[in-house]
Amino acid sequence: MLGRDEDILRAAEDWSKAGRGVALATVVETWGSAPRPVGSNLVIDEEGNFLGSVSGGCVEGAVVTEAIDVIESGKPKTLEFGVADEAAWKVGLSCGGTIRVYVEKVS
């Protein structure tokens, strides 16, 4: 089914206009079984509030932490998560896939 992410991009715009520091995370690549399709979005503010999903809950915590850095630095970042990672049991995808997530500041 097609993902519907209307509210997330709307929220990104609204939060940014309200003066909050905002980052947008997007699933840009997936390998193997991945919980959310390419194009899925997560919006994060500087206090760690977030809306949306890039993995159905598996790696959101790590993405939020990185997003706060991106909001501070203004520099976009690409993150990769997968079971091949040593840290897989801490932050990884139990489903066995790998995903790459692009995180950018809204400014």
Next chain:
Amino acid sequence: MKLDLLHTLNAERAARRAVVVVTDTESGTQRLVKAADVAKDPLADVLDKRLRMAKSGMEETAQGRVFLTVHVPSPQLVITGAVHISQTLAPLGQMLDYDVTIVDPRTAFATPERFPGVKVLAEWPDAALPPLNVDHYTAFVALTHDPKIDDPALLYALSRDCFYIGALGSRKTHGRRLERLKAQGVSDAALARIHAPIGLAIGAVSPAEIAVAIMAEITMRLRVKQDKAEAA
């Protein structure tokens, strides 16, 4: 992402127009391409393919590796005729993520009991259709078999840019329909847009099977380029 780009993106989406955001994930440079501007874009072929499949993804291009975020309005299915076929076609369309609306002025047919969870309008097409935003992302079918209802519905659909228009009826019935619509001033080119007999030729017999044939034809029109779809 620049706030003004995000603003334009949200405005285009709210207006049910397709857009693609092209992002160089290395440098962070980004631009937005409106569907209307795709043909003259350097990445026209790739953008067109992606829009058709409604699929975001990485692409190798002459300008390097870019991520394309594809935003396509959710498709809509407008069914004229709260008939037996529609009882399968409406939920089938919903399963495929279409926003489904049924229009039929005959109140005995257009009941919520017959169509649970579907938007049903017990009104004449002339009144019901104009507020529905029948646009390029709309598939339109006329299934009542009654010219009083189907003809005005088809006339309205032909005045819009629907990606699919289909009408129930045998070749003979459709031949008579074409004569009636022609008499109302519709051009041959416009009439050629109507798919009839409706649905892919899969030998459908029951109303539910006809619904599957219709949905298959709609899917083909949505996903395959016109010339390739005709060869199929």
